[in-house]
Amino acid sequence: MNVAALASLALDEDWGHRDLTTEACIGAEVVGTGFIRARKDLVVSGHSFARAIFAEVGRRLGSEIAYTEIVPEGTSVAKGADVARIEGSARGILIGERPALNGLMKLSGIATHVGAYTRHLGDSKLRVVDTRKTTPLWRALEKAAVRHGGGHNHRFALYDGAMVKDNHIVAAGGIAEAVSAVKAGTHHLVKVEVEVDRVDQIPAAIAAGADVLLLDNMDDDTLEQAIAVARGIDPRVVLEASGNVTPERIAGIVARGLDLDVISSGGLIHQATWIDLGLDMVDA
Amino acid sequence: MNVAALASLALDEDWGHRDLTTEACIGAEVVGTGFIRARKDLVVSGHSFARAIFAEVGRRLGSEIAYTEIVPEGTSVAKGADVARIEGSARGILIGERPALNGLMKLSGIATHVGAYTRHLGDSKLRVVDTRKTTPLWRALEKAAVRHGGGHNHRFALYDGAMVKDNHIVAAGGIAEAVSAVKAGTHHLVKVEVEVDRVDQIPAAIAAGADVLLLDNMDDDTLEQAIAVARGIDPRVVLEASGNVTPERIAGIVARGLDLDVISSGGLIHQATWIDLGLDMVDA
Amino acid sequence: MNVAALASLALDEDWGHRDLTTEACIGAEVVGTGFIRARKDLVVSGHSFARAIFAEVGRRLGSEIAYTEIVPEGTSVAKGADVARIEGSARGILIGERPALNGLMKLSGIATHVGAYTRHLGDSKLRVVDTRKTTPLWRALEKAAVRHGGGHNHRFALYDGAMVKDNHIVAAGGIAEAVSAVKAGTHHLVKVEVEVDRVDQIPAAIAAGADVLLLDNMDDDTLEQAIAVARGIDPRVVLEASGNVTPERIAGIVARGLDLDVISSGGLIHQATWIDLGLDMVDA
Amino acid sequence: MNVAALASLALDEDWGHRDLTTEACIGAEVVGTGFIRARKDLVVSGHSFARAIFAEVGRRLGSEIAYTEIVPEGTSVAKGADVARIEGSARGILIGERPALNGLMKLSGIATHVGAYTRHLGDSKLRVVDTRKTTPLWRALEKAAVRHGGGHNHRFALYDGAMVKDNHIVAAGGIAEAVSAVKAGTHHLVKVEVEVDRVDQIPAAIAAGADVLLLDNMDDDTLEQAIAVARGIDPRVVLEASGNVTPERIAGIVARGLDLDVISSGGLIHQATWIDLGLDMVDA
């Protein structure tokens, strides 16, 4: 779903056939200016959604509303900072206010939250990445928010990366069979990742052709062994750890110097809460 | 957006044109059974979304998948409990797993979180309600999750309740003018709420015809005065407090016996994080 | 369905892939001006739909078409009056003509028809309102036309007002049970209406918590008794009469001074026929 | 728009996210039976829409609802007759009741109204047909209702028949140029109609290649001359009269034996009002 379509559906949901209050109190010809302001220290994300909201409100009212970014996405701002300016129909600004802020608060919440995970990375090559645990219909924006917050992404969906898990291996009749079946039908710009939860599974996974290993739910000592085994076989295989990832644990892994490429955690997105932004109208 | 349409878009997002892994490893004819299980103590919400996901996966595969609720929405279960059973195409169960769980984890997270606010109510008549701060396109399901968690809802959208705020009053030329303009065009099953942030605004708001007063950002002492003033003029006016609502504050308001009808907080929804559920396949 | 989407579907229906006549006879570069004119005395309604039609035609042709309201919605005009001006692609004006006029004729027909019901109200506080008997997909515009004609609206849909009828009472196990079940899940800006068709049902309905009573299919004498009983219990309960509503009957009720708040009739909308408007092209 | 899509949008409009009353009072597991009954003498039309409504309600509830036609479309029934039976979820039957009846009342209203025009035809070959003056998004169903009522249709839209009017002739530079331009781009199963409002235009129109003549706004004497001229040139040209068509005038034209093929009137559809049908639940 592209962001214009998402914004249009958001307005169907919140505006529907009529704003009982605003359409009664404010004339169609009144114009105004509003500022979106940070009510907390935060990292900005969500401009593309907010812009699409006001563009669609303007289109439906037949009266253009301008949305100007003051602070680009991915920027940290202090409480009180102006983040965007909105100019046009006063009626339209109030109608779009809530959906636009809902997107900005949600996405800036994620971008800000991600910093807790990435601040311990120092100059490590390690990437902290999200997962497919995202709010349905919001994945593209949530994953962009992760990038705005300094994180990286995992595959977007079932179609842009292959991930062989236990059920697949059982159904295919073995790890070699599974990886081979996947590679046969998959294009040459996509890698195949294999999930392992024991160190002794690693040689077979690499032999089967895994480009990436998901080291799942291993403690740090086990990770260390797993890394040693994998690097010993093929130093280029990409190593990803997941399970029980907290900011503290990331700090520990960095301190210990574990030679991982990627740590993944759904919590980057699903443990973030919204962060407060507001819209203030100013005199014309 | 009805839940079937939401589920269909969720599958477009996550499944798209192809599951590179599952469609390669698992034959179209293989059937299986899976159980959705709580991985934490939680209150269940999200069956309607999960059911719609598997119905749509089945429709696209041309092979029906049955989703059976084991625990109804609104029920508290302990970690480990089976929440739903899914039977049918193994391929389809794995394809629908992630979107279905994303919905269940998000919505059960809200239902469970709401309990923190409502557990202090005792037998008070007070309602704790949500706001319009909801994830765009997810409002109906998020507000249902609030009800599953023991909370109540505020108006759904701009069209099923009128809320007169400062900008409306200024534009209309006064509180009486604003309320009167709104009532003129609003049907007789919908009430008009007026936001006040000072006690001295209350008499004019009630005189203007407000059915409900939003007592915004008042501390408990001010609330007590506001309630006394309002009840003195019209004991039937509905009194709602909002701003800085925490579970602790609710406990205090109940303990103090403040004669409010409603406390509203966006945090019921936007400060909830996801709670863990998983899907386990069983042998056929 | 928002009005832009409705207009787009209307053009899919009438224009489809090609206007066999206009696209053959009139060059893409020809511009023109047209006036929409009343061919009868009428009350104007439908500008938002007509504007959306020409906006969408212009968008599809890649050539903007301006729609200017000459007479605002809700205004009575005499036969021959210019209602709107359209400027731009001559091809586009002719392509949009029929769908735009279909909307204007239908909606102005309703706005004009409503006057027959409201002209007897004098300075009575009584509201004449519509019902949910509306053309599917046209409800928002038809209900706006009722307001343009001087009427008021009833609830919009199943979600912005509760109406307890016989089947609900039977299923819930009694009137108190039904009202209580509805109130438990309904937000505090929405009222609950209970349908009664006998005077002796009124005390229980009010006791159950009805905010509004629908006095259904009662003759004027029965209405008088019903009003007396209801007002005696609670003077604030909103009283609505419905069934066999004609303009003449409204005149009688006003003359008799029955203390009702609302009279509802689906006929405001479904007994209206279209009223004639046409489009005349003028020389460039 | 196909009828399933239309029904789905109708339910989005009327049901939306929730039926506040029915979902509170009636359990999801309760089943029932309802009958749709004529409350007036009428000609039935609208089954396809009503069936699609209940199919979609059932799909959304995950519980099939059966809609059985008792009387086929196009049949005259007396007040009190059962027209259709609906069996399944009681909740679903009540939710679908209003949209389904709205479609049936509207379309049966048209089918019944058409009879006033066709009853004077006797065994004349004359067809009474509708026009493109139809409710946007309802054209296919309204035109089917005209057929159910014994009438015939004119072209459906701009793409399935060519109609050369004054503006086209002026723009093309003459009637021969206009007809020729249209024929050049139009396929060989579609005819070209030319509108004339004076008898002296007829020879040129036929010479230009018109397959059909629209004799617009002529009185009966002028029609008689026009027919004589046209038939004298080419007895096969199809002759259609329009303008000021009433049932009485049709009777007069038939009595006078005017050799027309078609009389067209938008009033078949846009002067029809709804006719009453209701839904009665029976004991399970």
Place this chain on the structure above:
Amino acid sequence: MNVAALASLALDEDWGHRDLTTEACIGAEVVGTGFIRARKDLVVSGHSFARAIFAEVGRRLGSEIAYTEIVPEGTSVAKGADVARIEGSARGILIGERPALNGLMKLSGIATHVGAYTRHLGDSKLRVVDTRKTTPLWRALEKAAVRHGGGHNHRFALYDGAMVKDNHIVAAGGIAEAVSAVKAGTHHLVKVEVEVDRVDQIPAAIAAGADVLLLDNMDDDTLEQAIAVARGIDPRVVLEASGNVTPERIAGIVARGLDLDVISSGGLIHQATWIDLGLDMVDA
């Protein structure tokens, strides 16, 4: 499906949530100019689609992109010719390049291919037409490409022309019954075509009221007899031949002077391959 909707879906397909390469390498503020150039001699078709692609890319980026036709559709150009100019966001031009070219290559391929069939017509009245064998969702554009290439169209779909084939005749109980059933429900601007594959079927088809005869799979001698029989009964009946149509055969039919009106072949569209066009960026 209108062309704007088609273009939007094409961008969902190819652009989706992100262009991994272009969005990383080229700033949002960079503008550029590109030319679409013929890489072969060809007949141009597809501007409406390409324009819609860049309009939608611009809308999504919030930055208008201008598409200017240099050579109109239906024009033959030599290899190397500039066909259109695109100005605006460099990012947007690269994002829209592939979908726009895919449409232009496909449609110009058809327009060019059609010339092979029409070049033998000389000044014959004969039309070479396409069929309903078209790429689903592309019919309007493919049929326009046939016209751009000098061909004509057959009916667009099942709703704008009637075609009685063997299965219909068997089901209706005879050719007269079939044609009569079709005519009863079909409007007076649409013709009825009857398929015959033997000369002896012709008299009955014409007697039944066929406006057009489809002479299916006859060799040239049989066609000659069929034409003689049909013209002898009614010289106005439209005669269409189909089956095994090649450019060479058309040349033969024209040389032989067979008095046909129409030759139809799905191959105009489905035997066309794409023809090469490219986009070259120029310095700003």
Place this chain on the structure above:
Amino acid sequence: MNVAALASLALDEDWGHRDLTTEACIGAEVVGTGFIRARKDLVVSGHSFARAIFAEVGRRLGSEIAYTEIVPEGTSVAKGADVARIEGSARGILIGERPALNGLMKLSGIATHVGAYTRHLGDSKLRVVDTRKTTPLWRALEKAAVRHGGGHNHRFALYDGAMVKDNHIVAAGGIAEAVSAVKAGTHHLVKVEVEVDRVDQIPAAIAAGADVLLLDNMDDDTLEQAIAVARGIDPRVVLEASGNVTPERIAGIVARGLDLDVISSGGLIHQATWIDLGLDMVDA
């Protein structure tokens, strides 16, 4: 666009509001059986589309139609072979016939055409792959047809593989900058391909981090040098050749033993024409 949505739009296009012929001639209650038969030797592709067509026709008619695959996709069959069986409403089978066959003919045409490219591969590891030159909205099905024909796919779209071309390198300020910018924002399951058209560009491309090299428009001698250079630096880099790919050239490359991984050609899809299949009804 999922295949069910594609099929629904295809029916809107071809069936629209009415099949003038079939709905008049064949009763709604008549059932039948049809077989889809190969009219040429071919490789089958398109069942998922055809099945979706008949499923949707059945849904709209309220009468299920069963589609049974007789020959699975990817199978070569001889002229005359039965490919699928369709059972249910005779009306529905005829309505769905043309769209279903259009999909099958188009896709089987591609699957069959691909064989011309792959038949020369012998036991080479070389993959012949398609490109993004596909019919908009048909990409998933066309790329599946390539697999059914024995070919492989290139990336699906702009979002599941990165391809750095000349314009990107210029805009980013160099090849290292471009690759690095892309890698920074791209997830770890997606590879980055760099296009080179001269051998001397190869070392820099590999040094920049290219996972895949596109050797564009090189003759076989140049390819040989390019391969030697690239393999000398990093034997694991994936090597793809494109430009002027014909079946004959593939044969030559295989014979010469060039150590490529992939040869890509848009012609697999866009130079394929449709291959003939038909539907034959059998007696009930």
